[in-house]
Amino acid sequence: MAADMVNGSGEKAGGPPEWLSQALDCLPMDVRPLLLEGIDPFAAVMEAVAGIEFGGFLVIDAPFNPSPLRRILAARGFSSYGRKLNAGQWRVFFHLDGGEDWESDAEVDVGPEGAMSWREEDGVHIDVRKLAPPNPMLAILRLIESVGPHEVVVVHHEREPHFLIPELAERGWRIARTSSEVVNVRLWLERMS
Template identity: 70%
Template sequence: MNDRTTGATAKGLTDKDSTAERQPGPPEWLALALDIEPLDVRPALATGEDPLGLIMEAADGIEFGGALVIDAPFNPSPLRRILAARGFSSYGRNLGPGHWRVFFVLNGGQDWERDADVEVGPEGAMTWREDDGLHIDVRKLKPPQPMLAVLRLLDAVAATETVVVHHERVPQFLFPELAERGWRVERMAEEFANVRLWLMREG
């Protein structure tokens, strides 16, 4: 990697600005990246080291359809633009102060930068808000954690709230629990690795 490339990528990890249009919620390909161990560059940055070489080396080893996950202290938007030029789409989640997790997938850069502010529940489920309601992603959680996370959220939200569940499969065992609590499935959409259910209270 020449000096010019190194300089460009180093700027990518220190510049937070982005001109990309924000789109709420996770892309469909995110489920493919949830099991990947993140490459955490926060310790290196905290000591003044430049982790760009390590990141680019990791990116060079990704085959088409593969994914890379980076933990950073902020949203590295210019880095995301650089990897977009190499064909990576990315999705960022703000997990808390000084902690961004950015998922990259090598798919031609079809959806190169999306973000969402999320909260992580006790079971590991992630929640965020969109125009159509409060979303909860329980994919990749081991049973019975998906059901527990959904029920915990339903017990905590307002009666007028719409809750959108992202699940790996149709959660048949959840339906009796919903009925017992006075909730119904308003509609359902089945996609690859993402079954979405819009839940509303009865009445």
């Protein structure tokens, strides 16, 4: 089984962390069935996290690399290591070790509306899922006004934000690309040329 492996910072890793061999024995928490039912697994994952003692592990199977979750847990002291097992399955290993194997500058900012934002190779990401309207739109508009002239903004949303499109156009932005997964619609926003 060929696998793409990435460390906590989302970069290709030179090799797995030493602690991974201990985590391989853990039974994975498969969140894919919850997502297929349209249920956000965040509460279930956080409930599982609450029961982990220092030095413990959590293994999650998801249909995609759960970058926002990895960043949230990094802030709580978890290192993580992910493997793409196939087109619809990622296995991410979490180790409560103080976040030793996490990129030190990989931080999540939380805006006034409650949106989380962070920087990855493909741009500035913002997660507006679970925010009540109009907070997703307000958070996205605030972010696009603060980024550099050539920055791409990647929005993580629960649905296609139709009311956002004219607001973006008014500010000289457009949706360049869209990717839809269950309860995770991603939009890549760029400035118009």
